[in-house]
Amino acid sequence: MSEEQNDNPPFDHKAFLKSLTSKPGVYRMLDEAGTVIYVGKARNLKRRVSSYFNRSGQTIKTHAMVAQIRDIAITITHTESEALILENTLIKEHKPRYNVLLRDDKSYPYIYVSTDETFPRLTTHRGAKRGKGRYFGPYPNAGAVRESLNLLQKLFQVRQCEPSFFANRTRPCLQYQIKRCTAPCTGLIDEAAYGEDVRRTTLFLEGRNNEVIDELVERMEASSQKLEFEQAAHYRDQIANMRRVQEKQYVSGESGDLDVVGAVLKGGTASIQLFFIRNGRNLGNKSLFPKVPPDADLQEVVGAFIAQYYFEREVPAEILINVEPNEHELLEAAFSERAGRKVAISSRLRGERSRWLKMAVANAEHALSARLQSRAGVYQRFEALQEALKLDELPARMECFDISHTMGEATVASCVVFGHEGPIKSDYRRFNIEGITGGDDYAAMNQALMRRYTRLKKGEGILPDILFIDGGKGQLSEARKVLDELQVEGVTLVGVAKGPERRAGMEQLFLSDSKAPIILPDDSSALHLVQQIRDEAHRFAITAHRQRRAKARKRSPLEDIEGMGPKRRQQLLKQFGGLREIARAGVEDLAKVPSISKALAQRIYDQFHNDND
Incomplete structure (x- = not known):
């Protein structure tokens, strides 16, 4: 339906509109270079496209966009719902500068229970669900999955190790020693008893906590009557832990699946806060910052966000949002048709649901304020790092380790922590290394990481999204051994090696699953962030080493x-x-x-x- 394009003359909209159909469909506006600058949908194409050329009531954004139009391409669809789906596909493909764009095209993680194994395991999963087993989620990020997996290990002690690790054990690993696994690999628990732990884990993930608690109460009482007091104490501790989880995670009055969306717009920047409620459990929240064209209002932003976000993902039964989106009824109908069940979008809420929505908005406002006030552009550096390392999601927390000593004397390892706010100095740690051969940096790194991540696995802190190691492939390999032994999943491991001339700006980044290094240009903001955290780890290690050496030399x-x-x-x-x-x-x-x-x-x-x- 598009008119043949000339080189320079303005778009003849009157001639174009004469032949334009009134059927539903999608229109693409193109500029002089043939670039798509806007994609829209319509129930009536002729009426909708005509409105752009009515000068009265035009916004500044519309006026500027119309002035650049040199052609309009049309695709007719059977229904408005089909047009909505096509519109979002084309927006994702062309990324037009006058559309609201959601920069969140990565897959979200799930918890996977491998039910096809004799001794099933729990693990993180992304992508297509091809494996035999159960999938629970989605979770907002890898950190939320790690927190849930750690919690499940404390409650039910179901294994989380890789099949190759499980198959080659001759003695229980560290997980058994810290009471995070019952060691089915070495026969310390039989298949039936282990199966019961897996069944309770599944019930917990389904939100059926009360059933599990009632069952554990019965078993605790039975064990007490049989004078099996140690087993009764074990059930008692499980019950207490599960009740604490309920207090922390469960949403009052909810039992199904819903998302809570808080949206705010300020200074041309939009902030979306998304809370995931599944089976009545709060799985966590995620911050999103759509790209917003000039003069966009909050309703437009919300409508575009909901359409782009949910057409690529499983839609929950209900979406709670603080602003009613444009074409609210169309979105509901399209989502319901696609999901094969009713999907509701609710904005006028009372009681407990209203409180949840206010909390989402408060989080969105806080995230937006932090983004706007980030003087050093830390958030933008994190985004650049995500792109450079090809991560599925924006990292929120990073740790970096370094080793310092003088000819093997007074060896100290440092651990520094960075978040979106910059250095988190209250979480810094140093480790006095003992019992190794002086100057053995590999052994020093192994000891420091083992001490640090054993504590984190026990719940004494938060696991990072990225772990940087100051060193090359050797140090990285040592770190990989420790994380494998401790079964730490979902942490991206990166070695920061000095370049051939050991000069700043020549650093090479090694990922544990890649042979070739990543070499970033010296003006890369991602590289600057890596250098900042590496230099801070180096400074902290040297300071700690000098203090330890001075103390040793003063010792009588x-x-x-x-x-x-x-x-x-x-x-x-x-x-x-x-x-x-x-x-x-x-x-x-x-x-x-x-x-x-x-x-x-x-x-x-x-x-x-x-x-x-």
Whole structure:
């Protein structure tokens, strides 16, 4: 239906409109270069497209867009719902500058239960659901999945290891020692008992907590009557943990699936806060920032967001939103037809649901304020890093480790943490490395990571989205061993190696699942963020190392002698006038000091003379 395009003359809209159909469909507006600048849909194409050329009531945005039109391409559809689907497909394909654009085209994670195995496992899953088993979600991000998996390990101790890891065990791994797994790999639990743990896990993920609690109460009472008090205590702890989970995760008065959407628009920037409620459980929330054309209003933003977001994903039974979107009824009808069940979009709410919506809006306002006030452009650097590393979602938390020592002396490992707000210094940690060969950086890194991530697996902190290691493939391989041993999933592991000339700007980034390094240009904002966190880890490690080395050098040799407390050390120093005189003294002279026995005097003497034997 488009008119043949000339080189320069303006678009003859009157001639075009004469032959335009009144059927439903999609229109694409093209500029002089043939670039699609806007995609729209209509129940009546002729009436809708004509409205753009009616000067009265035109917005600044519409006026500017119409001035650039050199052609309009038309696609006729059978129904308005079909037009809605096609419109969103074309917006995603062409990314027109005058449309609201949702930059969130990555898949969302699920929890997967592999029911086709003798001893099923829990894991994170993205993409097509081809495996035999159950899928629960979607979750807003990998962090929410990790939190849920950690919680499930505490409650039911179902394995989360890879099949290859499971098949090659001859003894229980660390997960068994920290009570996060029952070690089915080595036969410490039979198939029937393990199956019960899997069944309860599935009930929990279905939102049927009360059934699980009632069952555990019965088992606890039965164990008590049989005088199996250790087993009864185990059930008691499970019940207590599940009740705490209910207090934290469950939404009052809800039992089904719904999304809560809070949207705000300020200074030409839109912020969407999306809460995921599944089976009455709050799975977490996600911040989204659609690209908004000039003069867009909140209704337009909300309508575009809902259409673009939900046509690519499973739609819950209900969507709660603070602003009624444009074409609200059309969206409901299209989603219901696509899902094969009724889908409701609700904006006028009362009671508990109204409270949830207010919370979503408050979160959207906070996220927008943080984005607008980010003076150093930290958020934009995170977006650049996501693109550079080809991550499924925007990282929210990053950690970086570095090792520092002087010729193997006083080895210290540092861990620094960054979020969208920059360095999170309250979460920094340092590790004094003990029991390794001096200068063995691999062993030092292994020990630091093992200590750090064992604590995180126990729930003493938050796992990061990205773990940076200051070093090349060797250090990265050591880190990979630790994460595999601890079964830490969903953490992107990146080695930061200095380039051939060891100059800033020449860094090479190694991903654990890739052989070739990523080399970013020296003006890349993603590289600048990596350099910032790496340099901060280096600074923190050096500071900690210098403090430890200084403390070691100030330490008195008397402090290492068994039985030499502060009072005896003070008394000995007073009697001899200093360490030099103590070192020259014999055993008999040392034993003359009150409270110094002959055996202790011998130990003091040996401390100063063993090296000369």
